[in-house]
Amino acid sequence: MTSARRDGSRAGQHTEAGFSLVEVMAALVILAIAMTAVFATFISQQKSFTVQSRVAEMQQNLRQAVEYMSRDIRMAGYGIPDNVVIPAGIIATGVTSIRSVYAKDNTTGPDQIYILYLFDMDLNQPPTTSNNAAANATSITVVSTTGFLAGGGELVLITDGNTADLYETSSGTSGTTMNFRTGIAGYNGFHSKFYPAASTVAKARFERYYIDSTTDSAHPTLMVDRMGGLAPQPVADDIEDMQLSYGLDTNNDGVVDAWRNDVVGGPVLSVPAEVPQIRQVRLQFIARTRLPGAGWAETRPVLGNHAAGATPDGHRRRIYDIVIDVRNSGV
Numbered sequence: 054m055t056s057a058r059r060d061g062s063r064a065g066q067h068t069e070a071g072f073s074l075v076e077v078m079a080a081l082v083i084l085a086i087a088m089t090a091v092f093a094t095f096i097s098q099q100k101s102f103t104v105q106s107r108v109a110e111m112q113q114n115l116r117q118a119v120e121y122m123s124r125d126i127r128m129a130g131y132g133i134p135d136n137v138v139i140p141a142g143i144i145a146t147g148v149t150s151i152r153s154v155y156a157k158d159n160t161t162g163p164d165q166i167y168i169l170y171l172f173d174m175d176l177n178q179p180p181t182t183s184n185n186a187a188a189n190a191t192s193i194t195v196v197s198t199t200g201f202l203a204g205g206g207e208l209v210l211i212t213d214g215n216t217a218d219l220y221e222t223s224s225g226t227s228g229t230t231m232n233f234r235t236g237i238a239g240y241n242g243f244h245s246k247f248y249p250a251a252s253t254v255a256k257a258r259f260e261r262y263y264i265d266s267t268t269d270s271a272h273p274t275l276m277v278d279r280m281g282g283l284a285p286q287p288v289a290d291d292i293e294d295m296q297l298s299y300g301l302d303t304n305n306d307g308v309v310d311a312w313r314n315d316v317v318g319g320p321v322l323s324v325p326a327e328v329p330q331i332r333q334v335r336l337q338f339i340a341r342t343r344l345p346g347a348g349w350a351e352t353r354p355v356l357g358n359h360a361a362g363a364t365p366d367g368h369r370r371r372i373y374d375i376v377i378d379v380r381n382s383g384v
Contacts, residue, residue, distance in 0.1 A: 115289070122275075125168050127378065127380060130153030130169070131381045132171025135215065136152045137152065151259075153169060154379075155328070167259070168262070169257065171255050172256040173255040179200055181195045181198065182254060192230055192233060194229045194231075195254050196229065204224050205226055205232065208220070211252055211253070211254050213249060263278070274289070274290050275295065293339045293353060297334055297337070298334070298337070299331050299335070300332055301332065309332050317360055318358070333376050334377045340373070341371075346369065351369060352366075353370065
């Protein structure tokens with residue numbers, strides 16, 4: 054006879070806690086669904102972070118490009134009283150002088166622009182004045198060459214307020230002596246005019262902005278070539294297109310009344326005839342992300358008088374459009 058225990062159970066009988074196979078399988082299914090949702094959220098957030106990082110980088114490139122170019126465009130022609138003689142063929146066939154800008158339009162690719170102005174606003178690179186300057190001299194004496202490179206290779210302007218000449222310094226520039234480079238590649242090479250004592254001698258900004266899409270075709274780069282034998286330097290990465298339009302004051306009343314290079318098939322700036330009439334420059338950039346994104350198809354849009362692209366790709370793009378006043382372009 055089986056005896057009963059105080060707790061009501063019978064001797065020889067055992068109870069065990071646990072899960073059935075169905076319960077275990079159900080828990081695994083729920084866990085798999087939860088993990089799938091978490092993983093999908095992680096992937097989505099990662100993609101979003103990657104896209105936003107690339108877009109932020111692209112916008113920073115745009116800001117840098119605009120900051121550099123807008124500053125120089127505003128200064129174009131500053132301190133230049135008259136057209137400055139430059140070596141023939143530097144900017145275009147047959148062009149031997151420049152005063153403020155020289156525009157190179159391109160309806161099938163990015164534009165270029167040459168800019169010239171007197172650079173005398175940096176305390177580390179101050180201007181100086183001449184003690185005297187004789188015609189056809191390959192060197193002059195100045196008050197001081199502080200801030201000028203002893204090895205040469207810099208572009209300098211000499212002006213008496215009425216005329217100006219552009220030169221490239223050579224080695225041996227120190228103390229009160231400034232030497233000029235001679236030869237085919239030199240800028241003038243010697244004084245073509247007589248400049249009296251106290252003429253201004255200052256560094257010049259004579260530069261070309263262009264887009265280099267050949268060195269690394271996957272990453273077009275806005276470049277600045279400061280001429281004078283110096284290597285071009287990158288300004289901003291992944292700038293795909295640059296278009297420049299020009300607002301003219303054709304009747305000299307202080308109001309822009311005509312635009313050039315602003316639309317496909319529109320009138321093109323007549324260089325150099327219309328350059329003195331330039332009062333505004335419209336600067337337009339297209340920047341694109343450093344890398345294409347999977348599943349994103351976009352075509353380069355029309356910009357200025359450059360037609361849109363024909364092939365979609367995975368790059369995201371931003372357009373920056375700004376109108377800049379040119380304060381010193383008139384004669």
